[in-house]
Amino acid sequence: MTTATLLDPARIRQDFPALTTPFHGKPLIYLDSAVSSLTPLPVVERMGRYQSFEHTNVHRGVSTLSQEATDRFEEAREKVRAFINAPSVKNIVWTRGTTESINLVAQTFGRQAIHEGDEILLSAMEHHADIVPWQLLAQERGAVIKVIPMNDDGELVLDGLEGLITDRTRIVGVTHVSNVLGTINPVKEIIARAHAKGVPVLVDGAQAVPHLKVDVVDLDADFYVFSGHKLSGPTGIGVLYGRKELLEAMPPWHGGGSMILSVTWEKTTFAPVPARFEAGTPPIAQAIGLGAAIDYVTALGLDRIAAHEHALLEYATERLSAIPGLRIIGTAREKASVISFVLDGIHPHDIGSILDHEGIVVRAGHHCAQPVMTRFQVPATTRASFAFFNTREDVDALVSGILKVQEIFQ
Amino acid sequence: MSDPRELYQQVIIEHNKKPRNFGDLEPCTHQAHGLNPLCGDDIVLKLVMEDGAVKDIRFQGHGCAISKASSSLMTVNVKGKTQAEAEVLVDQFRAMIRGALDVEKEPHQLGRLTLFAGVKDLPSRVKCAVLPWATLHSALHGEDTTSTE
Numbered sequence: 001m002t003t004a005t006l007l008d009p010a011r012i013r014q015d016f017p018a019l020t021t022p023f024h025g026k027p028l029i030y031l032d033s034a035v036s037s038l039t040p041l042p043v044v045e046r047m048g049r050y051q052s053f054e055h056t057n058v059h060r061g062v063s064t065l066s067q068e069a070t071d072r073f074e075e076a077r078e079k080v081r082a083f084i085n086a087p088s089v090k091n092i093v094w095t096r097g098t099t100e101s102i103n104l105v106a107q108t109f110g111r112q113a114i115h116e117g118d119e120i121l122l123s124a125m126e127h128h129a130d131i132v133p134w135q136l137l138a139q140e141r142g143a144v145i146k147v148i149p150m151n152d153d154g155e156l157v158l159d160g161l162e163g164l165i166t167d168r169t170r171i172v173g174v175t176h177v178s179n180v181l182g183t184i185n186p187v188k189e190i191i192a193r194a195h196a197k198g199v200p201v202l203v204d205g206a207q208a209v210p211h212l213k214v215d216v217v218d219l220d221a222d223f224y225v226f227s228g229h230k231l232s233g234p235t236g237i238g239v240l241y242g243r244k245e246l247l248e249a250m251p252p253w254h255g256g257g258s259m260i261l262s263v264t265w266e267k268t269t270f271a272p273v274p275a276r277f278e279a280g281t282p283p284i285a286q287a288i289g290l291g292a293a294i295d296y297v298t299a300l301g302l303d304r305i306a307a308h309e310h311a312l313l314e315y316a317t318e319r320l321s322a323i324p325g326l327r328i329i330g331t332a333r334e335k336a337s338v339i340s341f342v343l344d345g346i347h348p349h350d351i352g353s354i355l356d357h358e359g360i361v362v363r364a365g366h367h368c369a370q371p372v373m374t375r376f377q378v379p380a381t382t383r384a385s386f387a388f389f390n391t392r393e394d395v396d397a398l399v400s401g402i403l404k405v406q407e408i409f410q
Numbered sequence: 411m412s413d414p415r416e417l418y419q420q421v422i423i424e425h426n427k428k429p430r431n432f433g434d435l436e437p438c439t440h441q442a443h444g445l446n447p448l449c450g451d452d453i454v455l456k457l458v459m460e461d462g463a464v465k466d467i468r469f470q471g472h473g474c475a476i477s478k479a480s481s482s483l484m485t486v487n488v489k490g491k492t493q494a495e496a497e498v499l500v501d502q503f504r505a506m507i508r509g510a511l512d513v514e515k516e517p518h519q520l521g522r523l524t525l526f527a528g529v530k531d532l533p534s535r536v537k538c539a540v541l542p543w544a545t546l547h548s549a550l551h552g553e554d555t556t557s558t559e
Binding site for chain 2: 345346347348349350353354357364365366370373379408409410
């Protein structure tokens with residue numbers, strides 16, 4: 001660890017009123033940050049201040065208010081740029097979230113590049129958001145989806161990657177961190193190997209940005225996408241990072257205000273990127289909120305967050321592994337602080353309901369990754385995910401809750 | 411519900427472990443497939459109807475303890491009933507889970523099925539309990555697939 005100081009969860013928790021307010025008469029133990037992070041007060045306050053005192057539309061009019069709203073909105077874009085080390089704010093397109101970012105790429109880049117018989121290569125651990133947009137396109141175009149397999153630990157098997165990337169492959173889609181298994185994929189290596197065959201790569205960073213320092217230049221990613229609401233920001237805002245020459249070659253997607261240079265009945269000329277992809281009034285307070293969230297996690301320090309979460313992951317893995325009848329799904333060497341597990345003879349929904357009564361919030365289900373469930377031959381898993389505000393006591397409470405579930409189901 | 415133990419009573423745990431009338435049924439006269447797409451509960455229900463009554467009924471699939479025990483107890487309770495009687499149970503069970511039928515105060519034919527009354531206080535689990543009953547309704551009305559969404 002490069003930093004001298006550790007995080008102080010007791011102080012950090014003061015920023016999250018939900019954690020200090022009784023839930024079912026008990027303290028709330030939030031182990032579901034992978035589904036959506038809790039929003040810290042400074043982010044809520046920043047959005048409230050904007051909405052109460054500073055709001056009007058952006059990129060419109062000459063009023064001081066409009067100019068200042070535009071400045072705040074564009075400052076947030078600069079914060080995102082710096083956060084992922086993108087070369088320019090022109091590489092940063094606002095979207096509603098990871099899902100919309102991927103649909104945007106599929107419907108613009110994809111529709112230009114992918115034709116009958118072409119191939120889209122996805123990893124076996126993609127979220128539905130990085131499967132279905134490509135399937136829709138593949139069906140329309142008569143293209144083929146191929147899959148990079150994974151092993152029983154939940155690690156991608158890359159030995160045959162060069163064989164999977166053919167002269168028909170038009171894009172590779174891979175998640176940086178699996179939302180189910182926690183696996184941190186070697187995306188830099190995958191990108192280098194895909195580029196060696198001339199194929200661009202989209203990285204789904206939704207689960208990575210809350211845990212890892214991401215540098216899109218170092219990764220050499222062509223597209224990198226993520227959501228605000230998994231990064232201590234609000235819902236309704238997300239990011240598409242795109243390489244400049246790719247974004248500039250892509251046609252518009254949604255049409256409307258803001259994305260044009262001029263409109264006549266005969267012809268419309270389009271705005272340069274990123275405005276070309278931002279039709280209509282954007283989610284302004286949400287963008288400013290995401291900027292505040294980036295300030296918040298940056299002030300905590302991503303390396304300190306990573307160290308804190310890694311210690312919790314190791315502790316939780318050790319404690320959960322010691323429970324008879326519990327099996328962890330996803331045992332990769334490189335993992336973020338996500339643990340999926342199954343209990344012999346007990347369905348995840350029953351586990352989730354009983355833990356909920358104990359004040360413990362986990363996710364139970366297929367996690368929008370049904371092919372991962374199929375791969376591990378389970379209908380669903382229970383997933384605990386840890387954030388910078390979680391503690392070893394939270395892990396202890398989870399273990400006690402699981403023992404209670406087993407006692408009820410004896 | 412003050413404690414999930416009130417719902418996860420021994421009968422439900424026991425039917426989850428050893429579901430009754432579990433398996434395939436061929437030949438059958440009626441069948442339907444029930445899906446709870448949000449959580450993945452999935453059952454196939456097959457019936458043999460004879461002289462307007464449920465002569466045999468079996469289910470297959472996977473799901474949580476609530477959906478499995480609900481399926482198991484449903485098959486036990488509708489076997490031998492006429493279609494009209496079975497449909498009364500479908501309506502009463504749904505009403506109980508919705509909170510529209512107070513099984514403590516109002517007359518009903520649900521018998522031990524009142525074990526599931528506590529589900530009305532667990533909104534996220536309502537669909538699990540209702541799925542087999544919705545599937546039975548579909549099977550009796552010639553619909554192939556039921557979805558709780």
